[in-house]
Amino acid sequence: MSATVSADNPPVRRLSDWSDARLDDLADEYDTPLYVIDLERVRENYARLAAAFPDADVHFAAKANTSRAVLETLEAEGASIECASAGETERAFAAGFEGERVHYTAVNPPGIDLDRAVELAADHPGLTVTVGAADTIDRLAERGYDGRLCLRVNPGVGAGHHEKVRTGADAKFGVPYDRAASLLESAADDFDVVGIHAHAGSGISGDDLGNHRELVSRMGELARTIDPDLEFVDVGGGFGVPYHPDDPPLDLESVADATRDALGDLDATLVVEPGRYLVADAGVLLTRVNTVKEAPETTVVGVDAGMTALVRPALYDSYHHIRSVGADGQAVETTVAGPICESSDTFGTHLLADPTRGDLLAVGNAGAYGYEMASQYNSRPRPAVVVVDGDRTGVAHRRETHADVIATETEVTWE
Numbered sequence: 029m030s031a032t033v034s035a036d037n038p039p040v041r042r043l044s045d046w047s048d049a050r051l052d053d054l055a056d057e058y059d060t061p062l063y064v065i066d067l068e069r070v071r072e073n074y075a076r077l078a079a080a081f082p083d084a085d086v087h088f089a090a091k092a093n094t095s096r097a098v099l100e101t102l103e104a105e106g107a108s109i110e111c112a113s114a115g116e117t118e119r120a121f122a123a124g125f126e127g128e129r130v131h132y133t134a135v136n137p138p139g140i141d142l143d144r145a146v147e148l149a150a151d152h153p154g155l156t157v158t159v160g161a162a163d164t165i166d167r168l169a170e171r172g173y174d175g176r177l178c179l180r181v182n183p184g185v186g187a188g189h190h191e192k193v194r195t196g197a198d199a200k201f202g203v204p205y206d207r208a209a210s211l212l213e214s215a216a217d218d219f220d221v222v223g224i225h226a227h228a229g230s231g232i233s234g235d236d237l238g239n240h241r242e243l244v245s246r247m248g249e250l251a252r253t254i255d256p257d258l259e260f261v262d263v264g265g266g267f268g269v270p271y272h273p274d275d276p277p278l279d280l281e282s283v284a285d286a287t288r289d290a291l292g293d294l295d296a297t298l299v300v301e302p303g304r305y306l307v308a309d310a311g312v313l314l315t316r317v318n319t320v321k322e323a324p325e326t327t328v329v330g331v332d333a334g335m336t337a338l339v340r341p342a343l344y345d346s347y348h349h350i351r352s353v354g355a356d357g358q359a360v361e362t363t364v365a366g367p368i369c370e371s372s373d374t375f376g377t378h379l380l381a382d383p384t385r386g387d388l389l390a391v392g393n394a395g396a397y398g399y400e401m402a403s404q405y406n407s408r409p410r411p412a413v414v415v416v417d418g419d420r421t422g423v424a425h426r427r428e429t430h431a432d433v434i435a436t437e438t439e440v441t442w443e
């Protein structure tokens with residue numbers, strides 16, 4: 029059943045809102061490190077976002093969380109989907125999305141991705157391929173593709189929580205704004221040109237609203253100058269969520285108002301592509317304390333999850349709130365650190381109640397870009413993922429083993 033927007037659907041789910049007893053049971057049953065994803069919270073987030081953008085098509089950015097259970101849940105709620113590779117596109121179709129609801133955004137796509145995208149488009153009519161370079165258009169034509177095409181534009185304005193995720197002004201992404209109209213017009217001879225796309229970046233907060241507005245306004249202006257008429261204007265995703273307990277939630281109504289206002293009059297449908305907003309607070313990462321060590325300036329709390337399970341703190345200095353599940357006692361300032369042989373393998377400084385070996389810790393907002401960015405560095409198997417839905421629990425990804433880590437290795441036979 030679809031979630032509705034009500035008092036029971038608050039804009040933020042804080043780490044303290046997760047039940048200690050449930051988290052304890054899950055860790056006991058499935059071991060740690062363990063990702064837990066709450067599908068009902070995914071539905072709530074989708075319902076809130078769709079209600080704020082009633083006239084828009086909402087495409088879930090699958091890169092944030094590609095677990096089949098998550099994709100199926102969003103498909104059932106009526107979401108569309110944005111995929112960053114042929115692999116993600118395959119997973120969208122496996123989860124039941126119809127071709128018309130799938131956009132594949134090709135970024136410097138390897139040939140194997142384009143080959144597969146062309147096959148998928150033949151099997152799933154309605155698939156849209158979004159391209160960000162004239163080369164990609166030529167390469168699609170070489171493969172005989174003449175289907176739905178969207179052009180990614182570099183809007184020259186970026187936003188986001190860290191410079192590494194501000195794509196809007198990064199030359200890697202999209203064609204320069206002032207070349208977009210002519211490229212689209214020539215592409216219309218060979219393809220079904222249906223839309224334009226831009227994405228400012230990821231983790232947009234209230235402070236970034238000006239940049240978001242500017243991007244949307246530029247896209248509206250561009251759409252009005254383009255012949256042929258467009259079916260949609262995709263202004264990307266990036267809607268941020270509060271990571272720190274003191275951070276306020278994004279005022280979605282203001283973002284939606286600013287978006288509509290900046291877009292101006294247009295027959296084309298607005299498309300938004302949120303990833304993080306739909307899944308971040310639907311997930312926690314559970315990890316067990318194995319070491320407590322007094323150091324001169326801090327207490328080091330060693331845990332079984334590290335940067336291989338959740339890389340965001342190491343990669344972007346991102347803050348993820350951490351609490352001790354079920355523990356009480358004196359709060360101590362600690363440095364929570366993982367088992368990886370890198371100084372960057374730390375989840376930062378956290379106040380933890382009486383840290384003790386064996387404690388269970390919950391790491392908040394782990395539903396977006398958590399498991400998706402996990403690696404096997406240091407020959408460390410990736411964690412398991414369980415999904416919960418009301419009282420039900422199921423395994424979405426089994427825990428990897430050491431055999432999985434070496435599964436692709438072959439004994440070298442010299443030729």
Ligand SMILES: Cc1ncc(COP(=O)(O)O)c(C=O)c1O
Nearest residue numbers: 089230231265266301302303304
């Ligand atoms: C093209 C595109 N669309 C959508 C997103 C989703 O971003 P977010 O998860 O911040 O909403 C991204 C990631 O930054 C992206 O690159």
Ligand SMILES: N[C@@H](CCCC[NH3+])C(=O)O
Nearest residue numbers: 193195230231340396397
């Ligand atoms: N992986 C980034 C966001 C997505 C960037 C994709 N363009 C993060 O964890 O914040």
